[in-house]
Amino acid sequence: MADLKNCFAAPATVEAPSVAEAxxxxxxxxxxxxxxxLREGLTGESDPRVALMAPWRAESSLRRPAVDASVLRRxxxxxxxxxxxxxxxxRIxxxxxEPEEEIVMQAQLDDDDEVVTEELAEIYLAQGLRDKSVAIYRKLSLRNPEKSVYFAELIGKIENNIKI
Incomplete structure (x- = not known):
């Protein structure tokens, strides 16, 4: 029992006392x-006096799990x-x-392109011209990025022969 003080101070360096000693x-x-x-830790059984005093005192450092020092050094x-x-x-x-090529962040569309509307795409689809309809929906998706998900769903349905 002489090493009990050392056991509390540095539990990893001193051999723990036996259950009988505790x-x-x-x-x-x-x-x-x-x-x-200490006896609770050795036996695994809860002590009623420790449980009774728990609300009035701070958590004991003896109950804390051991800290893995390798994790702290990682x-x-x-x-x-x-x-x-x-x-x-x-480092890059x-x-x-100057860069050799101009970097384009958004798709550039000319005003000279053909007229593209959802109605025209629907007309092409009704006529069975699926490729033209998909092309118009793709152009509409580029011109209206906020509706690109909607147009992508329509294109997927057209390409998979699902009725719209």
């Missing part, structure tokens, strides 16, 4: 709550990325000068 300590000092908590994803970039200097840097 029982003897609780019998000798029934008011000593850490001994009761680098975060940001640290891994930073270390990788520092080791090899693999834009070259000097």
């Amino acid at each position: 029982d003897a300590l609780v019998a000798r000092f029934p008011w000593f709550l850490p001994a009761r908590i 680098p975060t994803s940001d640290e891994i990325i930073d270390r990788f970039l520092q080791e090899e200097d693999l 840097v834009a070259g000097d000068g």
Whole structure:
């Protein structure tokens, strides 16, 4: 029992006392709550006095699960990325000068394109001209991005021969 103080201070470095030693300590000092908590941990049985005192005291550090130090030392994803970039200097840097091609962020449509409306697409579909109808729905999808999901569903139905 001489190492009991060390057992409470650093439980990982000292061999835990036996159940008989913990029982003897609780019998000798029934008011000593850490001994009761230690006995709970060794036996797995709950102590009624510990349960009775729980609402009036803070959670004991003896009841906390052991902390896995390797998890705390494990680098975060940001640290891994930073270390990788520092080791090899693999940063992507834009070259000097102007880009060779113009980067287009949105589809460009000429005003000279044919007239495209939903009604025209429906007429083509009624006439059995599925390809022309799909082409018009695609153009409408580009001109009206807020309705692109609707037009995509119509195109999918036309291509799968589902009646609209």
